[in-house]
Amino acid sequence: MSAVVAEHDEHHDHGPAKGLLRWVVTTNHKDIGTLYLVFALAMFFVGGTMALIIRAELFEPGLQFVEPQFFNSMTTMHALVMVFGAVMPAFVGLANWMIPMMIGAPDMALPRMNNMSFWMLVAGVLLLASTLFMEGGAPAAGWTLYPPLVLQTGAALPFAIFSVHLLGISSIMGAINIIATILNMRAPAMTLMKMPLFVWTWLITGFLLIAIMPVFAGAVTMLLTDRFFGTSFFDAAGGGDPVLYQHIFWFFGHPEVYVMILPTFGVASTIIPVFARKPLFGYSSMVYATASIAFLSFIVWAHHMFTVGMPMAGELYFMYATMLIAIPTGVKVFNWTATMWKGAMTFETPMLFSIAFVVLFTMGGFTGLMMAVAPSDFQYHDTYFIVAHFHYTLVPASIFILMAAGYYWLPKWTGHMYDEKIGRLHFWLSAISVNVLFFPQHFLGLAGMPRRIPDYAVQFADWNMVSSIGAFIFGFSQLLFVYVVIKTINGGTGEKVTDEVWEDAAKHGLEWTLPSPPPYHTFTTPPATVPTEHF
Amino acid sequence: MSGSVEQKNKRLVRNLVIVVVAMFGFGYALVPLYDVFCDITGLNGKTNTEAVEETHYKIDTTRNVTIEFITSLNESAPMQFRAESAKLKIHPGEYYTVNFFAQNLTDKKMLAQAIPSITPGLAAEYFIKTECFCFNEQTFAANEAKTMPVRFVVDPKLPEKYKTITLAYTFFDNTEKSVNK
Ligand code: HEM
Ligand SMILES: [Cu+2]
Numbered sequence: 231m232s233a234v235v236a237e238h239d240e241h242h243d244h245g246p247a248k249g250l251l252r253w254v255v256t257t258n259h260k261d262i263g264t265l266y267l268v269f270a271l272a273m274f275f276v277g278g279t280m281a282l283i284i285r286a287e288l289f290e291p292g293l294q295f296v297e298p299q300f301f302n303s304m305t306t307m308h309a310l311v312m313v314f315g316a317v318m319p320a321f322v323g324l325a326n327w328m329i330p331m332m333i334g335a336p337d338m339a340l341p342r343m344n345n346m347s348f349w350m351l352v353a354g355v356l357l358l359a360s361t362l363f364m365e366g367g368a369p370a371a372g373w374t375l376y377p378p379l380v381l382q383t384g385a386a387l388p389f390a391i392f393s394v395h396l397l398g399i400s401s402i403m404g405a406i407n408i409i410a411t412i413l414n415m416r417a418p419a420m421t422l423m424k425m426p427l428f429v430w431t432w433l434i435t436g437f438l439l440i441a442i443m444p445v446f447a448g449a450v451t452m453l454l455t456d457r458f459f460g461t462s463f464f465d466a467a468g469g470g471d472p473v474l475y476q477h478i479f480w481f482f483g484h485p486e487v488y489v490m491i492l493p494t495f496g497v498a499s500t501i502i503p504v505f506a507r508k509p510l511f512g513y514s515s516m517v518y519a520t521a522s523i524a525f526l527s528f529i530v531w532a533h534h535m536f537t538v539g540m541p542m543a544g545e546l547y548f549m550y551a552t553m554l555i556a557i558p559t560g561v562k563v564f565n566w567t568a569t570m571w572k573g574a575m576t577f578e579t580p581m582l583f584s585i586a587f588v589v590l591f592t593m594g595g596f597t598g599l600m601m602a603v604a605p606s607d608f609q610y611h612d613t614y615f616i617v618a619h620f621h622y623t624l625v626p627a628s629i630f631i632l633m634a635a636g637y638y639w640l641p642k643w644t645g646h647m648y649d650e651k652i653g654r655l656h657f658w659l660s661a662i663s664v665n666v667l668f669f670p671q672h673f674l675g676l677a678g679m680p681r682r683i684p685d686y687a688v689q690f691a692d693w694n695m696v697s698s699i700g701a702f703i704f705g706f707s708q709l710l711f712v713y714v715v716i717k718t719i720n721g722g723t724g725e726k727v728t729d730e731v732w733e734d735a736a737k738h739g740l741e742w743t744l745p746s747p748p749p750y751h752t753f754t755t756p757p758a759t760v761p762t763e764h765f
Numbered sequence: 766m767s768g769s770v771e772q773k774n775k776r777l778v779r780n781l782v783i784v785v786v787a788m789f790g791f792g793y794a795l796v797p798l799y800d801v802f803c804d805i806t807g808l809n810g811k812t813n814t815e816a817v818e819e820t821h822y823k824i825d826t827t828r829n830v831t832i833e834f835i836t837s838l839n840e841s842a843p844m845q846f847r848a849e850s851a852k853l854k855i856h857p858g859e860y861y862t863v864n865f866f867a868q869n870l871t872d873k874k875m876l877a878q879a880i881p882s883i884t885p886g887l888a889a890e891y892f893i894k895t896e897c898f899c900f901n902e903q904t905f906a907a908n909e910a911k912t913m914p915v916r917f918v919v920d921p922k923l924p925e926k927y928k929t930i931t932l933a934y935t936f937f938d939n940t941e942k943s944v945n946k
Contacts, residue, residue: 339774378840406781414773444785448792460942463796466880467839467937469814474799478792541806541887 245750254349257341258750259326264643265348266323267636271712273315273355274629278705280308285701288694291686301684302370307362309373313490314397315355317624320632321493322347322404325432327643329408331741331748332426334417334757339410347403354396361386361393372682374479375450377464377472381457388458391450398443405439408432417740417756423514424760426739430517431496434524438485438492441528446482449475473538480531488527491623492520494591494631495562498584501638502566504738505581506573512565519558519565526555536607545604552602556595563592578732579653583634586661587627594622597672612682615675621668630660633711640715641731645747646722648714656714659707666700737761812881812889812932819895822858825921829854832919834863835933842938843870844877845910857891857921865898865913867936869905876939878902884931891920892930902939 246252246261253265283304287295296304326344330337338344361368366384369375375390383390412425412433425433452463452475462468464475495516503510510516532540532548540548566588575581597619601607610616633656640648670693675681679690686694727746735742738761744752803811832855834848849864869875879899883889894900898913905911919930 339770340778402785406778406785409781410774410777413777414770440781440785441788444789445792445795448789452793452796466935467878467939468942471799474796477799478795481792481795539884539886541885 255345257337257345259330259338259341259344260643260748260750262338262344262348263323263325263327266319266326266351269348269352269355270316270320270323270632271715273311273319274708276359277308277311277316278708280304280311282701282705284308285698287684288686289698290695291688291691293685296684298684299367299370302372302682303362303368305682306369306372307358310358310369311355312624313373313486314394314401315351315358317490317628317632318401319351321432321435321490322401322408324428324493324497324632324635324639325404325408328639328741329411329429329432330415331744331752332429332739333412333415333420334740334753334760335411335415336751336754337415338407339415340407343403344407347400347407350396350400350403354393354400357389357393357396361389364389374476374483375453376479377453377456377475380453388454391454394450395447398447401439402443405436405443409436409440412436417753417760419756419758419760420740423517424762426496427499427510427513427516427520428493428496431492431499431520434520435489435492438489438524438527442482442485442489445478446486449478449482452478473535476535476538477532480534481528483534484531485524485527487620487623488523490628492524494587494628495520497631497635497638498566498587499562500739501580501584501634502569502588504638504732504735505578505584506570506575507734508569508573510565511568511571512561515561516565519561522558523555526551526558530555533602533604533607536604537611549602549604553599556599556602559595563588563595578637579648579650579657580634580638582654582657582661583630583637586657587630587634590622590626590630590661590664594619594624594627597622610675612680613675614671614679614681617681618668618671618675621671625668626661626664630664633657633660636711636715638732639741640718641722641727642741642744642746642748644718644722645727645745646718646720647725647727648718648722650723652710652714652717656707656710659710660704663700663703663707667697667704668700670694670697670700812883812892813894814900816897816900817893817895819860819916819918822918822921824856824858826856828857828925830857830919830923830927831855831929832861833929833931834865835931836865837933837935839935839937842877842936844868844875844905844936844938845870846934846936855919857919857923860895860916860918862896862914862916865915865934866910867898867903867905867913868910869908872907874907874940875905876902877905877936878939879934879936882933882935884933885927888923888927888930891923891927892932893918893920899934 246258247255253261256262283296284301287301326338364384364386366386368386369380369383369390371380371383412429452461455461456463456465462470464470464472466472499510499516530548530552532544533552536545597615601610601616601619637648637653674690674693677690679686729745730736730742731746740757740760743757831852833852834850836846836848838844838846845868847866849866853861853863855861881897881899883892894915894917896914896916898915
């Protein structure tokens with residue numbers, strides 16, 4: 231082994247390449263992780279701006295600022311940018327940075343493919359963004375791209391579809407890389423059941439991604455050929471069926487929402503034990519719960535389609551199967567709570583975001599259960615109630631945990647401490663405003679306000695105004711995070727951080743045994759022992 | 766050691782790529798699977814697409830079933846389209862003929878295809894058409910109006926619980942896309 235390492239050292243520079251070109255050609259997992267994270271943060275603000283356009287228009291009934299067509303483009307593009315440009319890349323970025331350091335590997339298994347998947351992501355998102363300037367406007371049929379409506383998109387349709395292809399290939403390559411890294415690159419002492427949960431959840435997410443992204447790519451390719459090459463997959467006039475698209479889409483779509491939440495669970499399970507100063511409660515049940523959620527996610531898709539006219543047997547099957555998911559999800563919430571139980575808790579910013587995640591994600595899960603009840607879903611479907619549901623499972627869950635991860639690992643990445651005061655201010659502003667923003671949407675939905683409309687009946691005016699006020703506070707509060715990140719990179723509070731950063735963190739994760747910031751190449755020889763406190 | 770990791774990576778990547786390709790194929794396989802599944806279970810309300818020979822059934826005069834007729838136009842096709850009556854009370858086993866009227870509102874030739882659908886879907890297999898304008902693509906000369914009969918029977922085996930069956934037709938203007946033009 232040491233001979234190999236020595237030889238390796240002769241061929242490669244130890245530090246990064248100089249200048250800007252470093253970021254273009256880099257194959258270093260830390261550099262690529264940074265690229266992904268910075269890109270995701272930028273897209274978070276692009277998608278956020280679109281959301282604020284939506285909320286500005288909905289501040290009052292009537293048409294104020296934008297054309298209805300552009301409004302619909304905004305709801306569509308907001309979702310696509312947030313899902314494919316912000317949340318997924320952010321977790322891939324975390325995986326790049328942390329997985330090699332957590333499992334004692336020198337780098338990702340396939341460093342060159344790693345570079346390629348990042349730049350393909352950028353190309354895909356730019357292509358998607360370019361549709362905003364095309365004749366007929368950006369896609370406006372919703373992120374689910376249902377035919378026949380989506381086939382009325384103007385010049386943008388083929389570009390949007392190619393962009394989905396690029397984003398799909400990019401995330402498939404990312405997933406393959408992560409799976410290969412986890413399965414083949416672990417330090418010998420790092421057995422599967424000693425891996426931190428973030429690594430476990432990503433391993434399972436990786437398999438989800440390679441199973442579903444190709445199906446989505448197939449579905450949009452069928453849209454493309456239906457529109458341009460005379461096929462009739464979804465065209466009833468030619469013997470096709472638009473409902474078939476919904477089946478294929480949700481076969482992808484439901485596991486896709488778990489692609490965004492499983493790594494969230496992983497980070498939460500990593501952070502909570504450190505600040506509760508206890509091992510994670512029920513490590514192996516967490517692993518099994520993650521795996522069973524992933525499995526179940528493939529057999530519940532038609533809960534998005536209760537109203538298409540399925541027969542009773544189908545409604546009942548998808549209703550009960552969906553409710554089953556609440557069991558492993560409940561196990562997780564129980565385990566996080568039990569981890570905190572009688573722990574010596576402290577409430578630094580990462581922990582605050584994690585606790586808020588446990589509480590608010592659970593609320594999103596409960597509304598999910600309400601919608602899983604097929605007869606009730608006829609009332610909730612396509613109203614603001616479902617908008618509230620999935621935003622509770624994505625914003626105060628995935629986004630909050632991404633923020634928590636940022637605060638948690640920034641000192642490790644930069645070697646500087648972030649400003650705790652501003653971090654807490656960011657947390658409290660976010661936690662309060664996110665509820666002002668999304669909680670009233672439950673009421674709106676129950677009262678019958680449909681989703682994806684630019685104008686609404688006056689009885690919905692009050693709660694829409696409240697929701698929009700929450701949205702603007704939430705949106706602008708996120709600028710605090712940018713401020714903290716920039717300040718931390720430039721020296722932070724000036725406080726010297728230790729390798730461990732957080733008290734006894736090295737008992738929980740290998741990354742805390744490395745210097746802060748870690749050198750460009752780490753674990754060129756695998757560590758002899760691995761921490762076992764996290765399970 | 767690094768050599769063997771590389772080999773392991775290669776093998777794993779190859780296997781994962783096979784999964785990716787297979788899943789892309791699976792997406793396409795869902796199309797015929799869906800049709801087969803709907804065919805076997807009769808789920809999505811598709812009726813026979815070719816004429817069925819008129820066979821004799823024993824007429825069940827003890828019960829009535831209401832048949833409703835709905836007509837619609839896809840993407841506001843430039844046509845007029847309606848049924849001669851909105852509903853009809855029938856006895857299972859007896860043959861009926863209902864006229865549908867359609868007119869091409871343009872001054873060009875038009876090719877149009879009507880797609881039927883039955884609700885509730887599970888009743889579709891008992892609804893049998895021996896004559897229908899939906900079996901073929903229809904050609905309309907400029908401004909031509911047509912009267913098109915639909916002849917059907919409801920199989921007396923129709924379960925008691927179905928009291929109303931809705932037959933919906935949507936006309937699609939296929940002039941641009943048709944292979945018959
Ligand atoms: C206990 C867990 C959950 C249950 C039972 C559940 C159930 C449901 C149901 C039944 C719907 C369809 C509602 C309708 O269209 O009428 C739905 C929609 C949705 N859920 Fe969940 N859900 C759960 C967790 C999650 C999680 C963890 C996420 C994401 C991280 C999520 C994201 C979504 C999204 C994005 C939609 C809307 C898709 C759309 O139509 O645009 N859900 N959920
Ligand atoms: Cu779902």
